[in-house]
Amino acid sequence: MVMRSSKAASANRIIVGDCIAALKKLPDASVDLVFADPPYNLQLASDLMRPNNTRVDGVDNEWDKFDSFAVYDRFSNAWLAECRRVLKPDGAIWVIGSYHNIFRLGVSLQDLGFWIQNDVIWRKVNPMPNFRGKRFTNAHETLIWATRDQRSRATFNYESLKALNDDLQMRSDWLIPICSGPERLKDDGGRKAHPTQKPEALLQRVLLATTKPGDVVLDPFFGTGTTGAVAKQLGRSFIGIERDPDYAKAAEERIARVTPLPLTALETVRSKRAEPRVPFGQIVEMKLLTPGATLLDSRKRIKAEVKADGTLTWGGNQGSIHRLGAIAQGKSACNGWTYWHFEAEGKLKPIDLLREEAKRQLGLSSTPTLVAAE
Amino acid sequence: MVMRSSKAASANRIIVGDCIAALKKLPDASVDLVFADPPYNLQLASDLMRPNNTRVDGVDNEWDKFDSFAVYDRFSNAWLAECRRVLKPDGAIWVIGSYHNIFRLGVSLQDLGFWIQNDVIWRKVNPMPNFRGKRFTNAHETLIWATRDQRSRATFNYESLKALNDDLQMRSDWLIPICSGPERLKDDGGRKAHPTQKPEALLQRVLLATTKPGDVVLDPFFGTGTTGAVAKQLGRSFIGIERDPDYAKAAEERIARVTPLPLTALETVRSKRAEPRVPFGQIVEMKLLTPGATLLDSRKRIKAEVKADGTLTWGGNQGSIHRLGAIAQGKSACNGWTYWHFEAEGKLKPIDLLREEAKRQLGLSSTPTLVAAE
DNA sequence: CCAGGCCTTGAATCCACGA
DNA sequence: CTCGTGGATTCAAGGCCTG
Numbered sequence: 205m206v207m208r209s210s211k212a213a214s215a216n217r218i219i220v221g222d223c224i225a226a227l228k229k230l231p232d233a234s235v236d237l238v239f240a241d242p243p244y245n246l247q248l249a250s251d252l253m254r255p256n257n258t259r260v261d262g263v264d265n266e267w268d269k270f271d272s273f274a275v276y277d278r279f280s281n282a283w284l285a286e287c288r289r290v291l292k293p294d295g296a297i298w299v300i301g302s303y304h305n306i307f308r309l310g311v312s313l314q315d316l317g318f319w320i321q322n323d324v325i326w327r328k329v330n331p332m333p334n335f336r337g338k339r340f341t342n343a344h345e346t347l348i349w350a351t352r353d354q355r356s357r358a359t360f361n362y363e364s365l366k367a368l369n370d371d372l373q374m375r376s377d378w379l380i381p382i383c384s385g386p387e388r389l390k391d392d393g394g395r396k397a398h399p400t401q402k403p404e405a406l407l408q409r410v411l412l413a414t415t416k417p418g419d420v421v422l423d424p425f426f427g428t429g430t431t432g433a434v435a436k437q438l439g440r441s442f443i444g445i446e447r448d449p450d451y452a453k454a455a456e457e458r459i460a461r462v463t464p465l466p467l468t469a470l471e472t473v474r475s476k477r478a479e480p481r482v483p484f485g486q487i488v489e490m491k492l493l494t495p496g497a498t499l500l501d502s503r504k505r506i507k508a509e510v511k512a513d514g515t516l517t518w519g520g521n522q523g524s525i526h527r528l529g530a531i532a533q534g535k536s537a538c539n540g541w542t543y544w545h546f547e548a549e550g551k552l553k554p555i556d557l558l559r560e561e562a563k564r565q566l567g568l569s570s571t572p573t574l575v576a577a578e
Numbered sequence: 579m580v581m582r583s584s585k586a587a588s589a590n591r592i593i594v595g596d597c598i599a600a601l602k603k604l605p606d607a608s609v610d611l612v613f614a615d616p617p618y619n620l621q622l623a624s625d626l627m628r629p630n631n632t633r634v635d636g637v638d639n640e641w642d643k644f645d646s647f648a649v650y651d652r653f654s655n656a657w658l659a660e661c662r663r664v665l666k667p668d669g670a671i672w673v674i675g676s677y678h679n680i681f682r683l684g685v686s687l688q689d690l691g692f693w694i695q696n697d698v699i700w701r702k703v704n705p706m707p708n709f710r711g712k713r714f715t716n717a718h719e720t721l722i723w724a725t726r727d728q729r730s731r732a733t734f735n736y737e738s739l740k741a742l743n744d745d746l747q748m749r750s751d752w753l754i755p756i757c758s759g760p761e762r763l764k765d766d767g768g769r770k771a772h773p774t775q776k777p778e779a780l781l782q783r784v785l786l787a788t789t790k791p792g793d794v795v796l797d798p799f800f801g802t803g804t805t806g807a808v809a810k811q812l813g814r815s816f817i818g819i820e821r822d823p824d825y826a827k828a829a830e831e832r833i834a835r836v837t838p839l840p841l842t843a844l845e846t847v848r849s850k851r852a853e854p855r856v857p858f859g860q861i862v863e864m865k866l867l868t869p870g871a872t873l874l875d876s877r878k879r880i881k882a883e884v885k886a887d888g889t890l891t892w893g894g895n896q897g898s899i900h901r902l903g904a905i906a907q908g909k910s911a912c913n914g915w916t917y918w919h920f921e922a923e924g925k926l927k928p929i930d931l932l933r934e935e936a937k938r939q940l941g942l943s944s945t946p947t948l949v950a951a952e
Numbered sequence: 953c954c955a956g957g958c959c960t961t962g963a964a965t966c967c968a969c970g971a
Numbered sequence: 972c973t974c975g976t977g978g979a980t981t982c983a984a985g986g987c988c989t990g
Contacts, residue, residue, distance in 0.1 A: 247965045254961095255980040257909050263963050273688060303697040303722070304965060307684025314647055314681065322714045323677040325699050327751050328962090333981040334747060336966035337736040337849075340696045340787075341982080343749035345963080346720075348677070362711040373708060375717035377701050377751070382962060385985055400963050413714075485742025489754070489779040495843035512812060512839055513735070513786050513846045514742035522847050524741045566703050566753060694965075731968085736980095746982070851968085851979060858977095900977060913978050 215420045215441030218432070220452045223424045226445045227286035235443070236359070236419035238287045238297040239410060239431050241402060243268045244305045245276050254335050263399045267447070273308065280312045283424055288316055288352060290422065296321070296351045296358045298410055300402070306346045318350040321358065322376050326406060329381040349414065358414065365413050374413070380405045389428050389454055397454050398428040407434035415440050429455025436462045480568045482559050484525045484540065485514025490565065492558045499525075499544040502552060506532045508544070516544075525555070589794045589815030592806070594826045597798045600819045601660035609817070610733070610793035612661045612671040613784060613805050615776060616654070618679030647682065654679075654686040657798055662690055662726060664796065670695070670725045670732040672784055674776070680720045692724040695732065696750050700780060703755040723788065733788050738846040742786070754779045763802050763828055771828050772802040781808035789814050791844050803829025810836045813844050854942045856933050858899050858914065859888025864939065866932045873899075873918040876926060880906045882918070890918075899929070 219226045246268055252260040270276040287297060297318060299309050313320065324347040331343040351358045365374035380403055387404060389397035407430050415421060417439040423431035426444030428451055435442040436459055446452040487493050488510060495512040508518035508528055516528040523531070525540025533543075541559060545552040593600045661671060671692065673683050687694065698721040705717040725732045739748040754777055761778060763771035781804050789795060791813040797805035800818030802825055809816040810833055820826040861867055862884060869886040882892035882902055890902040897905070899914025907917075915933060919926040 244963055245965090246963065248963095249965070252964060252966060253911070253980090257911055258960090260964070260966095261961075268963085302963065302965095303684070303694050304963085306697075307681045307688065307722075310677070310681025311647075311685045320677050321712075322716065323680075323720070324714060325701075325718055325751065327699075328983095330962075330983040331749070332962045332964070333983090334964080334966060335981055337740075337747070337980055338734060338966045339964090340698060340723075340739075341747050341749040342696065342964065344699055344751050346697070348681075349714075360712055365714070373711075373715045375705070375715045377699065377718050381984080384962070384983095388962095396962085481744075483742060483744040483746075485744075486753075486779075488742075489782055495839045509842070511846065512782075512844050513738035515738070515845075515847050517845060522845065524745045526745060527741075565755065728965085849979085855977085898977075911976095911978085913980090915978070 215443050216432075216436075218426060218429070218444040218446060218452050218456055220446060220449055222447055223445050224282050224286060227283060227290060227424060230286075230290045230422075230443070232289055233292045233295075234420065235287075235290045235422045236292055236295050237411075237415050237421045238291060238295070239407065239421060239423050240283075240287065240297065240299045241400070241423075241425050241427065242280070242283070242299065242301070242305070242309070243270075243425075244302050244400075245270045245273075246302075246304050252335065260332075260335070261396075261399075265399065276305065277308055277312065280309055281316065284309075284312050284316055284318075287422070287424065288318065291352045293352060294356045294358060296349065296356065296414055298347055298349050298414070300326070300345055300347045302342070302345050306348070310348055313348060313350050317353050319352075319354040319356065320348060320350045321360075322349045323347065324349060325377040327377055327379045329379060330384075331382065347410070359416055359419070361413055361416075365409075368409075368412070378406070378409060380409075383430075389458060391454075398451060401428055402430045404430055404434050404437075407431055408438070411435060411438050411440055426455055427451050429458050432459045433462050437465050439464055480563060482562045482566065482568065483514070484555070484559075486566075487555070487558050487562055488512065488514045490562055492561060493546065493555075497546065499546055499555065500552065501529075501532065501543060502545055504552070508532070589817055590806075590810075592800060592803070592818040592820060592826050592830055594820060594823055596821055597819050598656050598660060601657060601664060601798060604660075604664045604796075604817070606663055607666045607669075608794065609661075609664045609796045610666055610669050611785075611789050611795045612665060612669070613781065613795060613797050614657075614661070614671065614673045615774065615797075615799050615801065616657070616673065616675070616679070616683070617799065618650075618675055650679065651682055651686060654683055655690065658683075658686050658690055658692075661796070661798065662692065665726045667726060668730045668732060670723065670730065670788055672721055672723050672788070674700070674719055674721045676716070676719050680722070684722055687722060687724050691727050693726075693728040693730065695723045695725060695734075697722050699751040701751055701753045703753060704758070705756065721784075733790055733793070735787055735790075735846055737849045739783075739787050741847050742783075748787070752780070752783060754783075757804075763832060765824075765828075772825060775802055776804045778804055778808050778811075781805055782812070785809060785812050785814055786846075791841075800829055801825050803832050806833045807836050811839055813838055813841065853937070856936050856940065856942065857888065858929075858933075861929070861932050861936055862886065862888050864936055866935060867920065867929075871920065873920055873929065874926065875903075875906065875917060876919055878926070882906070 246263055248262055301309050326345045328343050331341055334341050383401045383403040388401060391397045411434055420441045421435045422443045424445045426446035429444060432442040432444050432455060493510050495510055497510045499508045506518060508516040515522050516525055518528055518532055521531050525544055526538055529538030529540045529543040530536060541556040542554055544555050546555055675683055700719045702717050705715055708715050757775045757777040762775060765771045785808055794815045795809045796817045798819045800820035803818060806816040806818050867884050869884055871884045873882045882890040889896050890899055892902055892906060895905050899918055900912055903912035903914045903917035915930040916928055918929050920929055
């Protein structure tokens with residue numbers, strides 16, 4: 205299945221070689237969908253240590269190094285232009301990236317004449333935290349879905365996606381875990397075979413949404429072949445291009461192990477519902493409590509003040525509702541939601557009631573009560 | 579408060595006029611943060627380039643896509659360059675947009691030398707559904723947070739955001755309802771006063787995260803003044819630029835109705851980093867430890883001796899508590915405050931406790947009380 | 953066999969300050 | 972400028988080990 209070169213449009217094969225050179229050999233208008241996970245150009249300056257002084261195993265591969273944004277842009281324009289040529293008139297493309305590169309990819313797409321349908325956010329269930337406390341947890345990556353041109357009539361399996369999402373329209377933010385556990389390919393030494401392997405669930409949703417059975421899917425940065433594996437599962441054909449022979453070999457072996465799913469099995473794929481967690485700070489942001497308000501324990505012995513950032517202060521201490529509750533009781537831990545109360549109509553009520561109200565307003569309520577009227 | 583033009587750097591004012599022209603009159607390095615919600619309508623962008631302000635019908639006929647994008651890019655580069663000039667060296671910028679324009683804004687930022695810290699996803703609780711069922715529900719907008727340049731040390735109130743999120747570090751995806759209900763400004767006819775009014779909760783989180791009380795926040799596309807309203811609430815200063823006199827008037831009246839939060843409500847949790855430093859040598863000087871005393875690791879395997887100059891010795895090595903801790907573990911770095919312990923009442927206690935005691939005696943107690951006024 | 957605790961790990965543009 | 976050093980900093984899953 206792995207081959208050095210080919211002019212045929214036959215699918216289900218991995219081409220080992222340079223991405224742009226290989227693309228040039230593919231015929232015009234022969235592909236239904238492109239999925240591309242190009243190098244992100246991370247520009248990592250030095251090692252990053254975890255708080256326990258171990259080193260983060262970051263992406264330091266040569267294939268992710270570019271001399272400048274201009275060089276990266278030229279590369280992007282070259283492979284994207286070839287992808288556009290290879291696409292059928294009603295074909296579409298997905299690209300994925302992070303803030304390092306996704307804006308540049310988006311501009312290249314727009315300038316080449318692609319027509320953006322959606323940007324989609326992959327919200328990671330379990331992202332790597334920010335170890336130094338200097339930024340927000342980088343908890344998502346961005347995908348762009350674009351058609352070959354403005355007038356393309358792209359495949360979009362609206363009803364399938366809606367069914368997949370408990371009969372609600374599928375939104376542009378997808379909650380999916382990162383690839384780990386048994387799905388993560390390992391090399392002979394037990395280390396990760398590829399530093400950026402994507403989860404199959406992500407590709408599953410992409411292919412279910414925007415291809416039909418039998419469609420040809422092209423992945424110009426095949427890596428260890430997630431696109432191919434999912435395409436085979438779902439009864440789609442694939443063409444993969446991968447420069448690194450080791451990655452290509454791992455992909456080939458992986459795909460050989462895949463058993464195509466019977467079509468009826470696809471209905472069992474269910475999306476995770478949004479998590480119902482609502483932090484206390486959001487209660488303040490939503491103005492269910494005002495900064496300066498007083499919270500009390502159930503016996504009215506402790507009076508704490510709510511701050512604008514969602515912290516409490518009491519007796520010279522400041523912290524979250526949980527920390528302050530623990531301090532006020534001299535304990536090591538405390539559930540602030542049940543410990544702290546607010547006064548309403550002359551009576552003390554636990555702030556947990558406010559969380560219920562917030563969940564209702566945020567559409568996260570597990571027990572919908574008064575939604576009907578709106 | 580609304581004024582036609584000004585060269586002063588004074589804050590809390592709305593400048594009515596063209597964004598770029600007004601920016602040019604602001605002094606260099608005078609602003610702590612920019613929040614910008616620029617128009618992404620390409621028609622508007624091309625209008626902006628025409629001094630006579632004639633309206634172009636059928637833009638698609640006269641401008642091909644590439645020209646339209648190029649016009650928008652020139653506009654973006656112009657106002658972003660002015661924002662960069664106006665920012666203090668450690669200043670930062672937020673921009674918000676959708677897939678129509680956010681990629682172009684991101685590239686402009688990167689090409690002008692801004693340094694991206696995060697892209698942040700505003701997940702809308704109640705987005706407009708996609709009526710025709712041809713795409714995913716467009717359920718988010720994207721914000722980019724960038725510093726003026728790579729070496730800027732931007733304000734980031736990590737601990738506040740963490741407390742606000744129930745003691746978990748804040749992620750890059752934010753769940754916030756769209757602006758509706760009483761918060762949504764209406765014009766005299768009861769119609770929405772501005773088509774894209776942003777929710778105050780969004781600005782609240784932005785300003786809490788990346789400004790300090792008293793900071794100057796500039797919004798070059800002020801609209802109906804959400805940035806100004808939240809800045810006033812949170813004890814920050816604002817400068818707004820708005821072309822449309824009706825929007826500016828609505829903003830002014832709106833901001834006049836805002837009551838600032840009391841200073842005490844703005845107190846935020848202070849990080850250990852921000853606390854005054856007490857070196858280990860001072861612990862010895864204060865006789866909380868005596869020269870000759872023994873320090874141990876938590877498992878009592880390593881025993882080091884305290885010297886009069888605040889160094890430790892162990893196994894022929896001498897150095898700071900940090901250096902010795904690193905050597906004892908064979909690591910490159912170590913936090914000596916948590917690694918080394920002393921024996922008291924038959925139990926091992928980290929020497930960090932002694933630092934707390936020293937701070938207390940020195941009147942530098944770590945329990946924060948009044949941080950707001952700085 | 954199961955529960956619980958400990959260790960590892962993931963596309964990361966991740967320090968501040970004084971000499 | 973650079974360089975050296977003090978010392979602050981992590982969340983959710985999965986795997987493995989122990990009781």
